[in-house]
Amino acid sequence: MIKFTRNIKRTLSINLFNGLLTLAILLIIGLGFIFTLNWLIFSANWKVVTLNLPLYAFGSFPVDQRWRPALWIISLLSLSVITLIGPNRKWLRKSLPLAWIATLPLGIYLLSGGLGLPMVMSRHWGGLSLTILLTECSLLFALPLGIFLALGRQSELPLVKTLSSIYIDSMRAVPLIAVLFFGQLLIPLFLPIGVEIDRVWRAIFAFTLFVSAYIAEDIRGGLQAIPNTQIEAAATLGLNQFQITHFILIPQALRIALPALTNQAIGLFQNTSLMAILGLIELLGIGRSLLANPEFIGRYIEVYIWLASVYWLFCTFMAVLARHLEKRLAIQKTNI
Secondary structure, eight states: HHHHHHHHHHHHHHHHHHHHHHHHHHHHHHHHHHHHHHHIIOOOOOOOHHHTTTHHHTOOOOGTTTTTHHHHHHHHHHHHHHHOOSOOOOOHHHHHHHHHHHHHHHHHHHOOOTTTBBOOGGOOOHHHHHHHHHHHHHHHHHHHHHHHHHHTTTTTOOOHHHHHHHHHHHHHHHHHHHHHHIIIIIIHHHSSSSOOOHHHHHHHHHHHHHHHHHHHHHHHHHTTOOOOOHHHHHHHTTTTHHHHHHOOOOOOOOHHHHHHHHHHHHHHHHGGGGGGGOOOOBHHHHOOOOOOGGGGGHHHHHHHHHHHHHHHHHHHHHHHHHHHHHHHHHHHHHHH
16 A cells, blocks of 8 residues: 555656746747747848848849740649649640659750840859759759669679769768868869850759769669569560660659658758859859848848748648648559
8 A cells, every 4th residue: 555655746746847948838838939029020120131132032133134035933832733623624734744844944945045035144143043953953954863873783793782872872971061162173174175065054964963863772772672573473474675774663763762752852942942052143142242232231040030931831832742742642553
């Protein structure tokens, strides 16, 4: 009886301590939320954001031509919404991948000009539109390269397997900032006299080389998850190696690796902010340049909270879009 009473007292004391600790934590969180909300509404000066929204979106793009990057961003968002809704028409579902690929030349055409549009030099590209362009171009170029590297590392040819492994391991052992410095500063030194590659394309080239190595490892993990019995069954049915790879291995590997590929896409979108160090005025670069304006000196917190919110919004949207694709692919797999 005495032991039972002691256990009850010990339990009550522990529960009382946990309850007080919980209340204290909730009180601290509540006070922090109240102070933060009060600062956001009453103390912060958001003129550094509201007066410069066009700069955040388009950089120094000519004012009378800003409809061009705006049209491209709207088309991307519209296509994303269509993908999330999930069109009922079979032909429309099949055309979505081609529509996504078509947004790349559309964006390059609208930003650079030509064929009826005034030319705009890349030094005027900036803000969110440049961030999206760097992300989309790098992903679309890195994905097929990553697939070839993953297949090369799985190849039975010793030379192909060795070269693919060396490339992947080398890229994964080098910091991204070093690759970007190589793309921006060293590539021009190796080019012939009179030949020059635009710095935007040098950045895309560097991002592509770096991200493709990580994509290759993600896809290789997907390839290894496919049972060998499927390959044996396909060979029994008379499919050659190209058909097995095209119709069986790659679609399943991409489906399995989709969560990891989503992480790569989100990480790439965030890592484009490193270009602010190397002279490209993308989204973070716009914020840094505005902080150098005497009118907005000292507004660091407002600028970085705004930039963090924009990055969070786009990264969350990418994650939601990827989860939707995962569910659709899972349903298709079940129906098959």
